[in-house]
Amino acid sequence: MNKPGKLVVISGPAGSGKGTVIKELFDLNEYKYSVSATTRLPRPGETDGLDYYFISKEEFLNKISNGEMLEYVEYPGNYYGTLRKPVEEMLKKQYNVILEIEVEGALNIKEKFPEAIMIFITPPTYSELEKRLRNRGTETEESISKRLERAKKEIYCIEQYDYLVINETDLQKQAAFNINFIVESELKEQKSGENIINQEKAERFLQNYFNN
Numbered sequence: 142m143n144k145p146g147k148l149v150v151i152s153g154p155a156g157s158g159k160g161t162v163i164k165e166l167f168d169l170n171e172y173k174y175s176v177s178a179t180t181r182l183p184r185p186g187e188t189d190g191l192d193y194y195f196i197s198k199e200e201f202l203n204k205i206s207n208g209e210m211l212e213y214v215e216y217p218g219n220y221y222g223t224l225r226k227p228v229e230e231m232l233k234k235q236y237n238v239i240l241e242i243e244v245e246g247a248l249n250i251k252e253k254f255p256e257a258i259m260i261f262i263t264p265p266t267y268s269e270l271e272k273r274l275r276n277r278g279t280e281t282e283e284s285i286s287k288r289l290e291r292a293k294k295e296i297y298c299i300e301q302y303d304y305l306v307i308n309e310t311d312l313q314k315q316a317a318f319n320i321n322f323i324v325e326s327e328l329k330e331q332k333s334g335e336n337i338i339n340q341e342k343a344e345r346f347l348q349n350y351f352n353n
């Protein structure tokens with residue numbers, strides 16, 4: 142039987158620029174994107190069915206009870222979740238599937254799919270993250286504060302990922318290249334050494350992250 146595709150889980154705090162990096166990634170290889178469902182309202186420029194399936198809380202809760210969600214999370218006031226069926230179908234067709242999800246959901250996916258490639262993407266420092274989030278201008282002050290609080294907690298989970306990719310300012314293409322290299326290496330059952338995260342690297346990274 143043919144091997145299924147790989148699940149590539151990409152997490153990163155709000156403001157990490159992961160959306161832009163993922164767009165660049167699609168220029169590098171034929172990936173499929175898992176479109177999540179959410180109860181949050183669309184931002185200007187977002188399209189239903191492309192960025193997210195924007196659904197009501199009632200529909201979301203129904204999908205949970207019908208077993209249609211592979212994982213889901215309540216994230217500052219809204220629900221977000223990965224739809225089971227499209228992901229399973231894409232993997233069966235041997236596509237490599239990108240899940241762009243936050244940490245709690247990502248760790249649930251890792252339990253269900255131990256083979257998943259777990260990648261965390263972040264700006265080099267917390268102050269840079271804050272700057273990017275504010276410059277984006279899409280969020281209220283309340284939402285920004287909640288997202289920053291969450292980001293502080295999420296960064297301490299990097300050790301549970303396989304790879305850490307730093308999204309340096311204005312170098313999104315490089316970050317996408319690194320992610321593509323990680324996936325291509327994994328497909329050859331190799332590791333991309335530079336980005337592997339372990340306890341020692343995580344500790345060093347965290348010290349620098351909050352002190353600069």
Ligand code: 5GP
Pocket residue numbers: 152153154155177178181212213214216221222223224241242243244245246247
């Ligand atoms: P945003 O509102 O900025 O689009 O997304 C907020 C957070 O939800 C981001 O960290 C994003 O990665 C995460 N997210 C988006 N879709 C899903 C999903 O299906 N499951 C989980 N667990 N998180 C998601």
